[in-house]
Amino acid sequence: MSAAAPRNDVILEGIDLKKHFGGGGLLSTPTVVRAVDGVSLAVQRGETFAIVGESGCGKSTLGRLLLRLIEATSGDVRYEGQSILSLKPNDVRRLRRELQIIFQDPFASLNPRMNVGDIVGEPIWLHGLAKGSERRDRVAELLNTVGLRAAHADRYPHEFSGGQRQRIGIARALAGDPKLIIGDEPVSALDVSIQAQIINLLEDLKERFGLTLVIVAHDLAVIRHMSDRVAVMYLGQIMELSETDALFDNPLHPYTQALLAAIPVPSPSSRQPKVLLQGDIPSPASPPSGCRFHTRCPHARPVCSQQTPALEATPEGRRVACHFWREIQGAGAGSITAPPPSPALAKRLELYRTWRERQDNAVAPSL
Amino acid sequence: MVHDAPLQHVTGANGPGKLIGTSEQPLLDLQGLSIRFDGAPKDVNVVDDVSFSVGKGKTLCLVGESGCGKSVTALALMGLLPTPPARIVAGSAMFEGKDLLSLDEHERADMRGDRMAMIFQEPMTSLNPAFTIGDQIAEGIVRHRKVSKAEAWERALEMLRKVRIPAPEKRLKAYPHEMSGGMRQRVMIAMALANDPQLLIADEPTTALDVTIQAQILTLVRRLQEETGTSMIMITHDLGVVAEVADEVAVMYAGRVVETGPVEAIFEDPQHPYTIGLMGSVPSLGRRQGRLATIRGSVPPPELMPKGCRFTPRCPFSDQHCANDPPPLGEIAPGHRARCWYAPLEVKRGEAA
Ligand SMILES: Nc1ncnc2c1ncn2[C@@H]1O[C@H](COP(=O)(O)OP(=O)(O)OP(=O)(O)O)[C@@H](O)[C@H]1O
Ligand SMILES: Nc1ncnc2c1ncn2[C@@H]1O[C@H](COP(=O)(O)OP(=O)(O)OP(=O)(O)O)[C@@H](O)[C@H]1O
Ligand code: SF4
Ligand SMILES: [Mg+2]
Ligand SMILES: [Mg+2]
Numbered sequence: 114m115s116a117a118a119p120r121n122d123v124i125l126e127g128i129d130l131k132k133h134f135g136g137g138g139l140l141s142t143p144t145v146v147r148a149v150d151g152v153s154l155a156v157q158r159g160e161t162f163a164i165v166g167e168s169g170c171g172k173s174t175l176g177r178l179l180l181r182l183i184e185a186t187s188g189d190v191r192y193e194g195q196s197i198l199s200l201k202p203n204d205v206r207r208l209r210r211e212l213q214i215i216f217q218d219p220f221a222s223l224n225p226r227m228n229v230g231d232i233v234g235e236p237i238w239l240h241g242l243a244k245g246s247e248r249r250d251r252v253a254e255l256l257n258t259v260g261l262r263a264a265h266a267d268r269y270p271h272e273f274s275g276g277q278r279q280r281i282g283i284a285r286a287l288a289g290d291p292k293l294i295i296g297d298e299p300v301s302a303l304d305v306s307i308q309a310q311i312i313n314l315l316e317d318l319k320e321r322f323g324l325t326l327v328i329v330a331h332d333l334a335v336i337r338h339m340s341d342r343v344a345v346m347y348l349g350q351i352m353e354l355s356e357t358d359a360l361f362d363n364p365l366h367p368y369t370q371a372l373l374a375a376i377p378v379p380s381p382s383s384r385q386p387k388v389l390l391q392g393d394i395p396s397p398a399s400p401p402s403g404c405r406f407h408t409r410c411p412h413a414r415p416v417c418s419q420q421t422p423a424l425e426a427t428p429e430g431r432r433v434a435c436h437f438w439r440e441i442q443g444a445g446a447g448s449i450t451a452p453p454p455s456p457a458l459a460k461r462l463e464l465y466r467t468w469r470e471r472q473d474n475a476v477a478p479s480l
Numbered sequence: 481m482v483h484d485a486p487l488q489h490v491t492g493a494n495g496p497g498k499l500i501g502t503s504e505q506p507l508l509d510l511q512g513l514s515i516r517f518d519g520a521p522k523d524v525n526v527v528d529d530v531s532f533s534v535g536k537g538k539t540l541c542l543v544g545e546s547g548c549g550k551s552v553t554a555l556a557l558m559g560l561l562p563t564p565p566a567r568i569v570a571g572s573a574m575f576e577g578k579d580l581l582s583l584d585e586h587e588r589a590d591m592r593g594d595r596m597a598m599i600f601q602e603p604m605t606s607l608n609p610a611f612t613i614g615d616q617i618a619e620g621i622v623r624h625r626k627v628s629k630a631e632a633w634e635r636a637l638e639m640l641r642k643v644r645i646p647a648p649e650k651r652l653k654a655y656p657h658e659m660s661g662g663m664r665q666r667v668m669i670a671m672a673l674a675n676d677p678q679l680l681i682a683d684e685p686t687t688a689l690d691v692t693i694q695a696q697i698l699t700l701v702r703r704l705q706e707e708t709g710t711s712m713i714m715i716t717h718d719l720g721v722v723a724e725v726a727d728e729v730a731v732m733y734a735g736r737v738v739e740t741g742p743v744e745a746i747f748e749d750p751q752h753p754y755t756i757g758l759m760g761s762v763p764s765l766g767r768r769q770g771r772l773a774t775i776r777g778s779v780p781p782p783e784l785m786p787k788g789c790r791f792t793p794r795c796p797f798s799d800q801h802c803a804n805d806p807p808p809l810g811e812i813a814p815g816h817r818a819r820c821w822y823a824p825l826e827v828k829r830g831e832a833a
Contacts, residue, residue, distance in 0.1 A: 121781070167690035167691065167692065177773075257491045275546075276778055277778070306545060306775040307760075307778060309760070309761035309763075309772040309773070310774045312772060313772055316771070323712050331690070333691075337765065337766075337768070338763030338768055339763075372691065372692065374695075375691045375694065376691055376695075376720060377721045378724070379696070379719040379723045380723055380749050380750075381726070381744050382744065382747075382748070384724060389696055390692045390695070391696075393660045394660075451765035451768075452766070453764075453766065454769075455747070455748035458747070458749070458750060461750065461751075461756050461825060462759070462773055465753065465773060466760075467761060469773070471796075472777075
């Protein structure tokens with residue numbers, strides 16, 4: 114987490130972004146999927162900004178729109194104050210270098226026929242950043258940076274474990290000296306122990322290179338740990354946007370409350386009956402009228418199905434799209450009660466860290 | 481995978497780690513299960529000396545990293561292990577007076593879907609897309625019960641009501657692809673519980689589901705379990721799910737059970753370095769507690785598996801003794817065991833070495 118991201122130093126901004134799939138053409142289905150449907154957000158320089166929501170809510174689509182990896186149906190994206198939808202070819206190249214993405218499935222996103230050196234070195238070559246031995250040195254340095262070794266440059270993706278492949282993807286993303294990295298579920302496919310390594314690595318790199326991170330994820334614990342601010346999405350729209358601790362301590366939107374209440378808390382002593390959200394997530398091809406959440410919302414009233422609530426600013430500078438958030442917030446629903454580690458666990462973790470450090474100092478730096 | 485640490489070759493852990501979960505007679509008592517795959521490096525059992533027991537009406541959670549042998553263990557219990565290439569080389573699984581591991585194919589088929597049932601992560605792998613939901617549930621009932629087709633359909637309807645599927649009469653005539661992932665998982669549960677099994681094995685039943693749907697399914701399973709008294713083995717890698725549903729936990733690492741005990745003991749008083757590292761790796765849902773503690777490296781491939789404790793190359797406390805000699809699953813407290821030479825760590829690794 115960055116100490117204090119300076120306010121109002123926007124690096125990347127999405128303005129009323131929409132992405133509708135289908136509907137056009139002869140062969141495509143007549144149904145239109147409103148994957149992203151009017152999203153505005155501003156990412157501050159140096160922060161970690163999280164986009165969270167359930168499957169199909171449009172997180173990945175939004176991430177791709179922000180990098181212009183897909184074209185928006187409408188709306189605008191501004192990078193460093195400039196629209197990226199009407200850039201000259203030269204500026205597009207700079208954009209491709211400064212804005213990077215890492216994907217969920219490290220295997221699918223790495224070319225299996227290229228060795229690691231070429232995978233990591235490709236952006237360096239593409240952007241003419243270094244040649245020959247200089248490029249090899251740079252690749253070696255990048256591999257070291259992400260906790261791999263220079264010797265790994267000659268090997269192929271299939272020879273690596275999931276966590277190692279994710280490190281390769283990160284090295285590649287770093288190769289062009291990016292300013293901002295979007296991680297689309299960068300740790301979701303990994304085992305818990307490997308996930309923690311990659312989370313720490315991303316945090317270290319962010320610090321070291323002054324990066325801005327946008328993390329797309331569905332794991333709320335990962336988000337609470339990593340991010341400064343969070344946007345909660347539901348069916349293509351932002352329901353709530355807030356600083357992380359405020360969101361978890363006092364969720365304002367009924368959907369955020371439901372999401373937090375649904376997370377299994379890793380503490381058997383704090384088991385308690387849950388207030389559950391009923392029903393399934395509606396299809397983004399035919400989203401409910403008015404507030405998209407009204408079909409599952411325990412607080413819904415007639416107006417909810419008729420009028421779409423605006424993403425209103427609260428006095429604390431949070432944003433929430435609910436007609437009744439003022440009345441609902443008093444209920445205090447959904448805030449998370451996660452007890453700190455038990456004394457025995459805390460003590461043992463301390464011991465674990467001490468021995469781990471001792472071991473790391475004794476041998477070569479570990480992953 | 482790329483590994484460079486030169487390590488010794490491998491042997492199985494010696495001596496079965498005898499295990500009793502609860503004091504009364506358990507419903508299932510698995511002892512010393514070892515499984516190997518043809519073609520795997522010699523003497524490296526994919527599942528090695530795994531023991532646990534499940535009490536009546538209780539839930540045992542099996543947790544551990546991808547590839548540690550959770551599903552293979554479950555398939556062995558269900559008699560669904562593909563043999564060859566898999567071979568059970570040792571072990572017994574006492575269930576209602578019979579050893580599940582030595583049943584013949586016919587006895588096993590009788591057992592499955594009747595006395596014990598299994599649900600999988602992806603319901604579509606066990607639902608037939610060509611038949612209606614009602615047909616599939618009813619078929620499972622007719623297979624094991626002397627009932628008419630109409631009675632079986634009646635029971636199927638009752639089961640859909642039990643798992644709270646909206647408009648159950650209509651759903652009976654629906655095909656699997658017409659339902660959402662959460663609804664299909666409910667159907668699977670309805671199917672699995674249709675014959676009132678004594679034991680339900682659930683392999684990552686909510687992993688593919690969204691968190692709000694997962695919460696619905698977990699609540700449903702718990703409620704049904706209370707109603708029917710069914711015992712359950714739940715396989716998951718989500719420690720949150722474990723904390724919510726487990727009575728007992730067995731933590732597996734690279735084919736072995738490294739720690740086992742009541743759920744409170746595992747979360748609040750973990751003893752094995754792997755369990756401790758795992759707890760430190762999970763980000764907190766509360767306010768940030770600083771950097772995550774991590775486990776270094778990754779699980780070694782079979783050919784590099786140390787012959788002693790399989791956690792040696794990743795363990796902060798390890799030494800040559802660990803690398804050479806497999807530790808026993810030693811008792812720390814009644815019902816709480818850890819497979820580590822240096823547990824309890826405060827006593828044996830508390831002082832600077
Ligand atoms: N290329 C495409 N063509 C048609 N529909 C698409 C396409 N890409 C995404 N969609 C649809 O748009 C919606 C949003 O998809 P998106 O991948 O952005 O969701 P997500 O929030 O990233 O979900 P997940 O958590 O499953 O990754 C979904 O309904 C999806 O099916
Ligand atoms: N048919 C097979 N032939 C050879 N090896 C196999 C076979 N099936 C499984 N294995 C190996 O057995 C080990 C245990 O697999 P298993 O599926 O039980 O893991 P798991 O703990 O269920 O993992 P996950 O969390 O990924 O489901 C793995 O290392 C796997 O590679
Ligand atoms: S036996 Fe040794 S290597 Fe294994 S967990 Fe204990 S200390 Fe670590
Ligand atoms: Mg996605
Ligand atoms: Mg499995």
